[in-house]
Every structure is written in structure tokens, then in C-alpha cells.
Amino acid sequence: MESHSIAICENAGERESVMKLVEISAGYWLPRALHVVADLGVADALDEEPRSADYLAAEVGVNADALDRVLRLLASHDVFRRNEGKYEHNALSLALRSDHPQSMRAYVRLVGLPVFWKSWGALEEVVRSGKPAVTDIFAYLKEHPRETEIFDAGMKSKAQSAISPVIAAYDFSQLGTIADIGGGLGHLLKAILKSSPKSRGVLFDQAHVIERVEPDQAIGTRLTLQAGDFFRGPLPSCDAYMVMEVLHDWTDKQSRQILQQIRSAASGAAKLLVIETMLPSASAWTAGQGEHFGHSLDINMLVLTGGRERTSDEFARLFADSGWRFLRVMPTASPYSIVEAITA
Numbered sequence: 001m002e003s004h005s006i007a008i009c010e011n012a013g014e015r016e017s018v019m020k021l022v023e024i025s026a027g028y029w030l031p032r033a034l035h036v037v038a039d040l041g042v043a044d045a046l047d048e049e050p051r052s053a054d055y056l057a058a059e060v061g062v063n064a065d066a067l068d069r070v071l072r073l074l075a076s077h078d079v080f081r082r083n084e085g086k087y088e089h090n091a092l093s094l095a096l097r098s099d100h101p102q103s104m105r106a107y108v109r110l111v112g113l114p115v116f117w118k119s120w121g122a123l124e125e126v127v128r129s130g131k132p133a134v135t136d137i138f139a140y141l142k143e144h145p146r147e148t149e150i151f152d153a154g155m156k157s158k159a160q161s162a163i164s165p166v167i168a169a170y171d172f173s174q175l176g177t178i179a180d181i182g183g184g185l186g187h188l189l190k191a192i193l194k195s196s197p198k199s200r201g202v203l204f205d206q207a208h209v210i211e212r213v214e215p216d217q218a219i220g221t222r223l224t225l226q227a228g229d230f231f232r233g234p235l236p237s238c239d240a241y242m243v244m245e246v247l248h249d250w251t252d253k254q255s256r257q258i259l260q261q262i263r264s265a266a267s268g269a270a271k272l273l274v275i276e277t278m279l280p281s282a283s284a285w286t287a288g289q290g291e292h293f294g295h296s297l298d299i300n301m302l303v304l305t306g307g308r309e310r311t312s313d314e315f316a317r318l319f320a321d322s323g324w325r326f327l328r329v330m331p332t333a334s335p336y337s338i339v340e341a342i343t344a
């Protein structure tokens, strides 16, 4: 590759700031340590007593010196507390326990799944070809039940932290029958039906996901389960449709197909609520507000699914092409926004 020369004036501030490149380039060492510790169940093996790495290594069946060094790295970033050579729980390590009410263990394991890790490892190839490293992630998951379980549990644990902000940002109680399309194990819809006792819900997802949805006595018959393919339909006929972190899995063409399927099933005045991260607009970049978690998620979609995160303008265009009219974006107290549309 030809290198083009430019004039570079170096000063002390610049020398300091280039150290940031060291941090960024080595940035994956820390998360990898977190994935492994979550996968091994180290936080579950640690009780209220301070414990040595020898003890924890024996509990989870690994090498004590290696585990000690990995835990020391994590403790230096406030995941576990290290005191006199032993480990104790703190807020972040407790959230790695499986029995924590807002447990993030499954989400961390999901991000560390071999298929995620290998796909990110293939980023250079992905950038060269513009094609994802995996041909069809959902077909892959269907063939790998153990990874599917981690994937679905990870989606559920990610949603735990996003559900309250989403419910707080929108009045779901005004909606009669709400469908959650690609709703996974039903975590979002169940929470909405609990907070809106007059609403009914239809959870729509692939058969092998729907068959693992657990009934919930607090909702009873207000929740209906429907297995199917959102590219083919038929989808349920409802007053409102939620689509959380589904469109970002797909290209624009595929997303339009999903939205058109929903449109054909929707009643005349139905609402569409897309819940995803919203990439900053061009004007936000100009105002120095380009930073957003959605940019990382966007590359995750690039390598794994061929999908993408989108700006509100990009959503508005997708809607216009598939029978929906963009109304507004509601930010929530989480990285997710709610984009509302109505039938066009």
C-alpha cells in the first residue's frame, strides 16, 4: 500500500494522548478475562468468606496461579475485591453470580461465546469483503443448543437492565393487544403485561425459542405464544408491535421484509415500536456528541449478522419503504431508544 506523507508537529500533549492507542489496542485483554471468569462460574463459587485463588481454582477445576492472575486483573478494574491475597465480592462481581436479581453472567457469557470471539477475530476479512464472518447466526444457533441457551439467557439478562427504562419511557397501558416480534423468551413483553394489567400480548419467535418460554402466573392467559418465521408470516393481528433488537440483525432489504410482514398483519391504526440503539446523527457528530455504545454494537452486527445499527433518519427511510410512517424517537435511561411509527 502506498503511504502518503503529511506534516506532523509533535508536542508533549500529543505524545501523552497517543498512549490512548496502547489502551485501545490492548482493550480486549480485560473483557476476555471477564468472559472466562463468568463462563467458569467463579462468582458462584465465591461465597461471603474471602477466598484464596487456590480455593476458587479447586472449586471450578482450573489452574490456581493462572486464575489468581486473571482475578487480579479484574480486581484492578473493580470486578471482585482483592484483599491480603484473597478475593471478596463487590457490586460488580455479585452481578456475575447466577442468583443475582439483575445477573449479567449470561450476557457476559453470550458476548464471550466462541462464535462471537471467532467472528471478531475475522474482522479484517469482514472489512475486506463487507460480509459477516457467519453465514446465518440464527441457523448456527439452532444447530448448537448449548450456545442457544446461553444466547437466549444472555438476551434476557441484557434486557433486565433495559426493561425498566423502556417501560418508564412509554405509556404501554394505552395499548390493547401488543405483539413482541422476535421477542425471545418474552422478558420485555411479560414485564409490560405486568405493568399494564388491561393489555394482552402475543409473543412471536422461532419454534425452538417459543417452546422454552416459561408460563407466568401473574399474567396467565393474557399472554399467547406463537411460533413462526417473521419473513414468511403469518404474524398475529394486533394494535401494536414491538421489535426489540431484531432489525439490527438484518440488512435494509431483510428489515423491510420484516416490516412489510408486520404491516400486512397490522390493524388499520396500529403502532410500531422499534427498540434499539439509535446512532448519533450527522449534527450530533458536528456538536462533538458522536460517542455511543451503538457504534460497538454496530460492528458486532457487521461481523455476526450482516445487520447494522441505524440513525433515526435511516429508520424513517426503512419505515417509508414498508408501509409505516415515522412519528418520533423517545430516548430511554439506557443505551436503547424507542422509535414510534404508525401505519402509513
Ligand SMILES: C[S@@+](CC[C@H](N)C(=O)[O-])C[C@H]1O[C@@H](n2cnc3c(N)ncnc32)[C@H](O)[C@@H]1O
Binding pocket: 138, 155, 156, 159, 181, 182, 183, 184, 185, 204, 205, 206, 209, 228, 229, 230, 231, 243, 244, 245, 246, 249
Ligand atoms: C437479538 S434477539 C432479540 C430478542 C429480544 N427481542 C430482546 O431484545 O432481548 C433476536 C430474536 O429474533 C429471533 N428470530 C431470528 N430469526 C427469526 C425468524 N426468522 N422468525 C422469528 N424470529 C426470529 C431470534 O430467535 C431471537 O429471539
